[in-house]
Amino acid sequence: MQPIAVADAARAAATVVAGATTTAKNAALARMAELLDERRADIVAANAADRAAAEERGIEQNLLDRLSFDSAKIDSRIASLATIAGLPDPVGSALAAWRCANGMDAARIRVPLGVILMVFEARPHVTVNAGAFCLKAGNACILRGGSEARRCNALLGELWAEALAAADLPREAIQVVSGSHAEVGELLQLDSHIDLVIPRGGPGLIKAVAEQSRIPVIKHFNGVCHVYLDSGIDLDRGLDIALDGKCLMPQVCNATESVLVHRDHAPQLARIVAAFRDNGVTVRGCPAVCAAASDAEPASEEDWATEYLNLTVSLRVVDDLDAAAAHINTYGSHHTDSIVTDSESRARRFTQVVDSSVVLTNASTMYCDGASLGMGAEIGISTDRLHARGPMGLADLTTTKYVIRGDHHVMGPARCTGEGT
Amino acid sequence: MQPIAVADAARAAATVVAGATTTAKNAALARMAELLDERRADIVAANAADRAAAEERGIEQNLLDRLSFDSAKIDSRIASLATIAGLPDPVGSALAAWRCANGMDAARIRVPLGVILMVFEARPHVTVNAGAFCLKAGNACILRGGSEARRCNALLGELWAEALAAADLPREAIQVVSGSHAEVGELLQLDSHIDLVIPRGGPGLIKAVAEQSRIPVIKHFNGVCHVYLDSGIDLDRGLDIALDGKCLMPQVCNATESVLVHRDHAPQLARIVAAFRDNGVTVRGCPAVCAAASDAEPASEEDWATEYLNLTVSLRVVDDLDAAAAHINTYGSHHTDSIVTDSESRARRFTQVVDSSVVLTNASTMYCDGASLGMGAEIGISTDRLHARGPMGLADLTTTKYVIRGDHHVMGPARCTGEGT
Numbered sequence: 001m002q003p004i005a006v007a008d009a010a011r012a013a014a015t016v017v018a019g020a021t022t023t024a025k026n027a028a029l030a031r032m033a034e035l036l037d038e039r040r041a042d043i044v045a046a047n048a049a050d051r052a053a054a055e056e057r058g059i060e061q062n063l064l065d066r067l068s069f070d071s072a073k074i075d076s077r078i079a080s081l082a083t084i085a086g087l088p089d090p091v092g093s094a095l096a097a098w099r100c101a102n103g104m105d106a107a108r109i110r111v112p113l114g115v116i117l118m119v120f121e122a123r124p125h126v127t128v129n130a131g132a133f134c135l136k137a138g139n140a141c142i143l144r145g146g147s148e149a150r151r152c153n154a155l156l157g158e159l160w161a162e163a164l165a166a167a168d169l170p171r172e173a174i175q176v177v178s179g180s181h182a183e184v185g186e187l188l189q190l191d192s193h194i195d196l197v198i199p200r201g202g203p204g205l206i207k208a209v210a211e212q213s214r215i216p217v218i219k220h221f222n223g224v225c226h227v228y229l230d231s232g233i234d235l236d237r238g239l240d241i242a243l244d245g246k247c248l249m250p251q252v253c254n255a256t257e258s259v260l261v262h263r264d265h266a267p268q269l270a271r272i273v274a275a276f277r278d279n280g281v282t283v284r285g286c287p288a289v290c291a292a293a294s295d296a297e298p299a300s301e302e303d304w305a306t307e308y309l310n311l312t313v314s315l316r317v318v319d320d321l322d323a324a325a326a327h328i329n330t331y332g333s334h335h336t337d338s339i340v341t342d343s344e345s346r347a348r349r350f351t352q353v354v355d356s357s358v359v360l361t362n363a364s365t366m367y368c369d370g371a372s373l374g375m376g377a378e379i380g381i382s383t384d385r386l387h388a389r390g391p392m393g394l395a396d397l398t399t400t401k402y403v404i405r406g407d408h409h410v411m412g413p414a415r416c417t418g419e420g421t
Numbered sequence: 422m423q424p425i426a427v428a429d430a431a432r433a434a435a436t437v438v439a440g441a442t443t444t445a446k447n448a449a450l451a452r453m454a455e456l457l458d459e460r461r462a463d464i465v466a467a468n469a470a471d472r473a474a475a476e477e478r479g480i481e482q483n484l485l486d487r488l489s490f491d492s493a494k495i496d497s498r499i500a501s502l503a504t505i506a507g508l509p510d511p512v513g514s515a516l517a518a519w520r521c522a523n524g525m526d527a528a529r530i531r532v533p534l535g536v537i538l539m540v541f542e543a544r545p546h547v548t549v550n551a552g553a554f555c556l557k558a559g560n561a562c563i564l565r566g567g568s569e570a571r572r573c574n575a576l577l578g579e580l581w582a583e584a585l586a587a588a589d590l591p592r593e594a595i596q597v598v599s600g601s602h603a604e605v606g607e608l609l610q611l612d613s614h615i616d617l618v619i620p621r622g623g624p625g626l627i628k629a630v631a632e633q634s635r636i637p638v639i640k641h642f643n644g645v646c647h648v649y650l651d652s653g654i655d656l657d658r659g660l661d662i663a664l665d666g667k668c669l670m671p672q673v674c675n676a677t678e679s680v681l682v683h684r685d686h687a688p689q690l691a692r693i694v695a696a697f698r699d700n701g702v703t704v705r706g707c708p709a710v711c712a713a714a715s716d717a718e719p720a721s722e723e724d725w726a727t728e729y730l731n732l733t734v735s736l737r738v739v740d741d742l743d744a745a746a747a748h749i750n751t752y753g754s755h756h757t758d759s760i761v762t763d764s765e766s767r768a769r770r771f772t773q774v775v776d777s778s779v780v781l782t783n784a785s786t787m788y789c790d791g792a793s794l795g796m797g798a799e800i801g802i803s804t805d806r807l808h809a810r811g812p813m814g815l816a817d818l819t820t821t822k823y824v825i826r827g828d829h830h831v832m833g834p835a836r837c838t839g840e841g842t
Contacts, residue, residue, distance in 0.1 A: 015750075019773070040630065047440070085524055088657055100794060104793075148790035170658050195806050195807070196807060210634075239827065240831050240836050241831055243831075243835040248832055279835050329436075329782050353441070355441070355532070355822075358825065359822060359825070361827060362827045362828045362829050362830065363525060363828075364833075366832040367523075367830060368823075374519060374527065384637070386534075386808045387807045389821055389822070390823050400811070401779070401780060401810070402780070403772050404779065404782070404788060405783065405784070406781060408658050408761075410787075414664040414669060415700075
């Protein structure tokens, strides 16, 4: 990869796709879906070669899982492309339109961000998903996946180029690259060419990108997510929500890592611990929990801030809602937190006081998810506060433009005399 | 200043002001307005001492102008505080609310950003304006003005503390500091304490802050703004708009720096140059302009990208609207650009093709202004594409939170068995 050549090509393509019709963009997405199906055997073979090479080098099992791009995952991407094609085009839509006091008509219109660089680990499905998202929002993108996935990603890059060409869009609108760390470092300096960087992967990758980049970065760190079981609830229903958040997909960022229990439920602590154990979950508890259940391990101070990403949960008894909220704001990661309560006023207070990107009432933390929230899909979950926070949809890949229509509006006295020489 | 102590205090205050009522925040703004009036003589005296010291050190005249904070400017700040108090509180307002397909109710709610650091040159009025803006949006702020303004700023900081205390809000919600460059450099590393940095001043200051900062920065660079005079228009009315943008406040970022003229107006070039000359403006022109008017100076390639900030304008004849747009996208700064046209379709095309934060039709570039656009006021004009672009109002000092209400929504099969031990 020649970083400056890639960035120049992306900038040129961005100007074209920014003005592309929704029909053309959707045609490219539809053609990509067809190509994934037509070339399924080749994709699976490329992925198998990637996985074999990775296994030979002794890659960790969870990375190997992420690297996998089998026929079922291809079907899921084909479906996702159709979903993204079906989403409303954000480009050109008005966030607001108003008449100014001085009689001018104003509107704030969504326009593409420009060029987006994604840096991610393994995961060929990101190559399909991120490309589709960036294109639909009118952006050009540079996709740099992990070297473990390079055979499969290179093929997906060829398919994107073919899909774009079929829709008369520039092939450079989605560039799949496999540069060295040094070359990625060069890209991260090109703030005149690239408008946004989204790193996806472990904290090490994200920190390295954020520290090197001169370009604005939207980080996707993982989450230390909580469920608080309020007083007065049906404990079984509360536990259903906590168990769902912990057990369904323990490896994802919005999995529940810590459960806080109102002290009114203290007599039920043994039952609570047993419910986790019955679902294969190890409990690390505060002293009250450990006193009530011999199979709970004592939680250290560090546990309260730990993202386990496996079937472990930390469990603490708290005095009341405010203590729960204070715990969450102190030890949590401002990602996704839920209260189970029957009290409308306490639901309201929790929602106001907990400073997280997604705050849920009577729902599992699994619902921090663009598809569940009606965004159709998501490109990720931002853990930043600027520009995008929480699940990122198409609109988060746009910026805005103020469009003002006057009727020969001037402010000052300077005027053309109409005389001249 | 002890950077970490200032940042700790700001973070603690941010938690309180994030939950403050609109009434309390407005009470602090109202008390500040009273204090500006009550302490007018002291403020003017502190500013006079700042200016005397600056003159002794031989400060440039335009910096001396910016440093000035006289009685009229105090009145303007008193009026501005009332305006900001009258604006709707963005905190808690919903950007959108919807029912998800799975029956959950979702909303995206504005919440404060947290802690904002402003680094600016001289200009005591920013100390009032930025403090009021940050507070009204529920944020704590750290205001670090230029050392030239330190006496006046220190007094304004005392008044802010008094105004906040009168409203039972923490005095540390608005901290006016006068740290060294090294101390500011330390603040810029504290990304765990500070959520956003807004530098205001010359390009050198903004670049230095952006390069040092680990915290997201919203830059306010200046503008190379254009007016394009389309074919078929009444030239005098077009010139009124160009002259207004150039002459009213040539030192501001949205002043017109370059005027593009459709070739149909070429026979009128001498008149156009004369109109500028009659208003005291020096013209640097393309060869056609220089051929038509002996008092036009030849423009160099560099002129087309120059922000003069004085009574100089560059003037170029272009073949058509697309050539004008290409010139603007190439040489401009994506800030504020205007077309004067009688054609609805060309107005529409210009608006779509010109990639600027504010695009105007038949209005002076002076109208890139929060007050004119009905935002009530502005904290600045962002030249970035992320988070905020163009005039920044109160809403741009907030982030969002997704609030989701379920009815015991779970996704997976994990359930409490209700048995336990």
